[in-house]
Amino acid sequence: MSKGYHIVVCGGIVPDPLQRLEPVSTPSGPALRNEMMLPAVLDPWAASALYEAAALAKKMPESKVWLVAAGPKAKLQQVMMVTGQKVPFELVAIDAPAGGFTESFAVAGLLAAAIKSIPGLDYSRLLVFGGWESASRGAGSTLQAVGELLEISAQFQGVDELAVAEDGSFTVLERVEGGRHQVSKCSAAPAVLGWATGNLAEPPNNPQVGMANMRAIMPALQKAKAEKLSAEGLSFQHVALPAEQRETRIVKDTPVDVIANEIVDWLRGAN
Amino acid sequence: MESNVVVKESGTQRAAVPVLQTLPGDDVRQIMWRYADRYDIQMAVQSARSVARGPVARLVAEGARNTHEWTEEKSRLYDAFDDSGITAIFLDPEHGGFIEGPKNLALALAAFELAWVDGGAATCSLATNLALSPIHERGTQEQRTHYMAGSAPRKPGEDRIPYRGAFALTEPLPYVGVETSMLSGKIRVAEWKEGGEPVLQVEKRGRFITNIAFANFVTAAVASDDPRIKGSCMVILEESDPGLFDRGAHTKKLVHQLSSTGDPVLNLKVPASRIIGGYTIKDGVIIPRFAHGDVIEAVFRRTRVPVGLMTSAKLLSAVEPVIRYQRQRFRGAEGGSPGSPRYELGLQQKEDTLHRLLDVWGVGEAGASFGFFASRMLDEFDPIEREKDRIFAEQGKESARAQMKELARFEPLAIELIALEAKKVRTAEEEKRREELLAQPLVRFAQLDAQVNVYGPAVKLWNTAVGATMMREAVNLMGGYGITEDCPGFVGQKWMDAQLEATYEGPESVQRRQLSVTMLNEVFLAQLRVWLKEMREIGRERAGTGACALATGLELWLKTLEYLQSAKDASGGRLYSNNRQGVTFALADALCWLLSSRSLILDVIELEERGVENPVLAEGLDGLVAFYTDLSHAQVARSCGEAGRICAELIYGYQRHPAWDDADNNGSCRAQDADALDAIIPGIGAGVRGYGDVLEMDELRPNKAGPCFVPHGIDGFIRLRAKLDGCLCGCRLAKDRAAAALTKVMIPETLDYPI
Structure with a gap:
């Protein structure tokens, strides 16, 4: 393959998972208490996709990575101070509401429009990456809708691995039931890949990468257009956090096999 | 809502x-501490935080603080500092850093983030900077370029060992630290061939020296022990210099166990070009450009x-x-x-x-x-x-x-x-x-x-x-x-x-x-x-x-x-x-x-x-x-x-408290005198009692240490003190x-x- 990929990663921001997430009602619908004030992170599923994209771009010369992110501009900027140091990419920022109470098709519309507006984007080399899931609500439909709007029919969800062959075709491992993977072969881009966790560790922060990224990130944030999300036909009947179940014990120096046996016993007991 | x-x-x-509503987050801190417009510093903060709340916190939680020795686990901290860019905060971009201009605020924020979890880790990160500071503040251009660039984290593919420094000012007993003008470290001329650069013999015993377990260079304060060298100076010593580079015993600290501390013994031959800031020669005497006091003042x-x-x-x-x-x-x-x-x-x-x-x-x-x-x-x-x-x-x-x-x-x-x-x-x-x-x-x-x-x-x-x-x-x-x-x-x-x-x-x-x-x-x-x-x-x-x-x-x-x-x-x-x-x-x-x-x-x-x-x-x-x-x-x-x-x-x-038998004591009056004056000046009897000591009819002196102190010449202070209480x-x-x-x-x- 002579030219690399144009990889567009779609990723939103979510509240830091250690924060207390408490649904509240507002005149414009449900929200999380103090959500704007809470520290945010790049959605962990999208972050996996971003790291996979960077790793692929590193392997494939002439590849380029964009991150298309929708969220309140000021919060996106904070998140970029961490994410921007991880891997090289160019940001396409959309100043729009973010969170678990948005309509996934409306979000997909914004993302697809932003992707279409990227100058010089080569559809024949386009891979659209994103999270198969989301840490905010996990509708599981946003990325599929983005693919449809971009008229990309080759879509893979729950991806754990992508292996590119010399002829430009690629093999995709998608999660299926029972801890197994479905292996698919795709002859060429474009394609949409909704990543599960992938296999890569989170890269350490690298301020040198960050400084290089920031030269484009800051202008991108400054020129991000404020967009409204359509909520037509959307209503929430009930919002609640998953019921919490914790049985915590703090133990030290316990052998691994003892821990494993305890878990098995617990599972058997639970059944 | x-x-x-x-x-x-x-x-x-x-x-x-x-x-x-919430505890103050980054948005608040960036405004209060004035780095909302500095994304380079914001990134440095995030890097330091990720190391502090990741590898550092795990080390502490795993009990790494329970040893005095510098262990393999602890030494991985430096890898984390390098990987995350913490090491590079101190350096200028031409030496491998990423922040242009002065870096005091950035370094302070990084130390703050690390100390949020563990002070020893923060000290560890700062110690090489402390060793580099004399070179940064007062070193020659050549010294700056060599040691700053050498301290930068390795780039991919490089097999260079980065410089890790220690700063040796503090002396062994009885000169522990405080009296920084008295140095027991000595410097003499070891060799001086005509027309050549002098070679110096440097003896230095340090105490409580941070980073010493792994430092490959030391910036040491020494005093002349040779009429051919004037005054005192700071000098750079490397572990590969000929002589003794004994890292000494570990300090058995009860605290900051994620930084290495020890009492090194150094006795090394170094070229005179290692004198920080350089030197001149006048009448056969080496005159360091900066005395050690000039250097440490700029550093500290x-x-x-x-x-x-x-x-x-x-x-x-x-x-x-x-x-x-x-x-x-x-x-x-x-x-x-x-x-x-x-x-x-x-x-x-x-x-x-x-x-x-x-x-x-x-x-x-x-x-x-x-x-x-x-x-x-x-x-x-x-x-x-x-x-x-x-x-x-x-x-x-x-x-x-x-x-x-x-x-x-x-x-x-x-x-x-x-x-x-x-x-x-x-x-x-x-x-x-x-x-x-x-x-x-x-x-x-x-x-x-x-x-x-x-x-x-x-x-x-x-x-x-x-x-x-x-x-x-x-x-x-x-x-x-x-x-x-x-x-x-x-x-x-x-x-x-x-x-x-x-x-x-x-x-x-x-x-x-x-x-x-x-x-x-x-x-x-x-x-x-x-x-x-x-x-x-x-x-x-x-x-x-x-x-x-x-x-x-x-x-x-x-x-x-x-x-x-x-x-x-x-x-x-x-x-x-x-x-x-x-x-x-x-x-x-x-x-x-x-x-x-x-x-x-x-x-x-x-x-x-x-x-x-x-x-x-x-x-x-x-x-x-x-x-x-x-x-x-x-x-x-x-x-x-x-x-x-x-x-x-x-x-x-x-002021000495007045006593009853002071010769000049006239700070008290008799009650009958004060009461007698009431007829002329109504209320004076009560007023005097409120202000000073009054001897009542049935007593010689009040039951207390002596007459109350009557201040003179500090009226302004008294008014201000009372005002402050009201404030x-x-x-x-x-x-x-x-x-x-x-x-x-x-x-x-x-x-x-x-x-």
Whole structure:
């Protein structure tokens, strides 16, 4: 393959998972208490996709990575101070509401429009990456809708691995039931890949990468257009956090096999 | 939507009180500490945080602090520092760094982030910078390029071993540290071939030297032991130099175990080009360009500030775990079901726990404001100092004495500039004059130098000394849990660590000694008087911050200084003199309390004014500002209380208490005399009893030590002291409001680092 990929990663921001997430009602619908004030992170599923994209771009010369992110501009900027140091990419920022109470098709519309507006984007080399899931609500439909709007029919969800062959075709491992993977072969881009966790560790922060990224990130944030999300036909009947179940014990120096046996016993007991 | 205000009823009035919604996050800190526009610094903060709350916290949680030795696990910290860019913060871009220009604020923030979890890790990260600082501040261009670039993290594919440095000033007993002018390290000429570069024999025994277990170079302070070398200098030693590079025994520290400390023995031959800053040869004598004292002065004025901030980070890091502990204290016990005050608030039902936590928070917050103010001041000062060095180098005035003499000429101009800048409205002539003065680098230097010379030791002293004591309060607030290894937030370890921070890089007495001299500088005092007026003006607009009380506190301090400088004690001895540390050191302490509160007030105002520009804060800004205003007020009251107490002790404490049998005692009168006068001057009998000692009919003398002291010549002080007490009006109401906010603030589910 002579030219690399144009990889567009779609990723939103979510509240830091250690924060207390408490649904509240507002005149414009449900929200999380103090959500704007809470520290945010790049959605962990999208972050996996971003790291996979960077790793692929590193392997494939002439590849380029964009991150298309929708969220309140000021919060996106904070998140970029961490994410921007991880891997090289160019940001396409959309100043729009973010969170678990948005309509996934409306979000997909914004993302697809932003992707279409990227100058010089080569559809024949386009891979659209994103999270198969989301840490905010996990509708599981946003990325599929983005693919449809971009008229990309080759879509893979729950991806754990992508292996590119010399002829430009690629093999995709998608999660299926029972801890197994479905292996698919795709002859060429474009394609949409909704990543599960992938296999890569989170890269350490690298301020040198960050400084290089920031030269484009800051202008991108400054020129991000404020967009409204359509909520037509959307209503929430009930919002609640998953019921919490914790049985915590703090133990030290316990052998691994003892821990494993305890878990098995617990599972058997639970059944 | 939930309201972010609560309505408080007081009599017939109803007032909406904004509520503190969350603990302050990055958006708030970036505004308060003035790096909202610096994404390079924001990234450095995030990098340091990721290392602190990842590898560092895991090491602590796994018990790595339980060994004195420098282990393989601990040494991986440096890899983490390199990988995340922490090592590179100190370096200029041409040497592998990523931050252009001065880096004091960036380094201070990185140290703050690391110390949020572990002070030893912060020290470890700072130690190589400390070793590099003499080279950075006073090294030759060649030395700078070689050692700075060599300290940069490896790039992919490089097999270079980066430089890791240690700074060796402190001497073995009996010269432990404090008397930095006495060095036992020696330097002699070992070989000197005609026309060639001299080779020097350097002997140095260090004590409590950080990073020594793995340092591959040492910057050491040594004195000449050879008539062919003049004075003292600092010299760079490498582990590969011929001779002895014995890293010595590990120091058995009870604290900061994530930094390596030991007592090295070094006896090495090095070329003379290792003398930091270079040298000249005159009449066969090597004359180092900088004496060791010149070098360390330049170094310590910068490096002590981050140490002060490390202790402040500990205090602020304790807030969240303490709140969580207090709220959850009774959960699971009988009699407290979800929704009940006992279950939801736990110990926070008790006012005392809230007030004490506010004391911890207030000192931590004021210390952080103080330290970051000083860091920003150093960032402003760096280029001005470089320009001063350039000017003096051109004039051939490189010795400290020659520079001091020359700079004295600029001090009156600096004072004039301060006065002009303080004017809100300037005439065209004044504006022209101001610009003329600003254009003179040595005037600006004199102005800032006077402040830096106070702020460096003041931050180190106050933040660590008061901070260490206040950390004990944080431990106390965690109950028995506080002194266990399992305490969330490692609060117990931080308490002990704070004591070392109060000691290294110059213990408290060194900082007080320096302050006792620098705070008398007329340029600084002129600036302080301007700040006093500034606080009055702030007080007019924002009474709730306590700024007006602080202004009175500053006025009282100045009045006390003025008195002490001319007054004598009961034996006729001078009160303000070098050896009278009971006076000078105490007055230095009082000043630190006041200056730290001033920084906090300025940061609260910055938050209020700039916070509105950040949409992320829109929802909670009112609550944040209200809380911080109250916290500031409470902290100002504490500061003024301390300063007032110290000043009163100094004013009254050196007067001998009058005795009944003093020859000149006429401080009492007889009751019948006073009552007789009542007929002529109604009320005088009661008035005299209120003012002085009156001997009643049935007694010879009142049952007390002697007549009350009747002050003379300190009326101004007495009035100010009384005024200051009155200025405390409302400070406890502010504390009550802040305490109420602590019961409502939302905290995360759990700490973001392991325990």
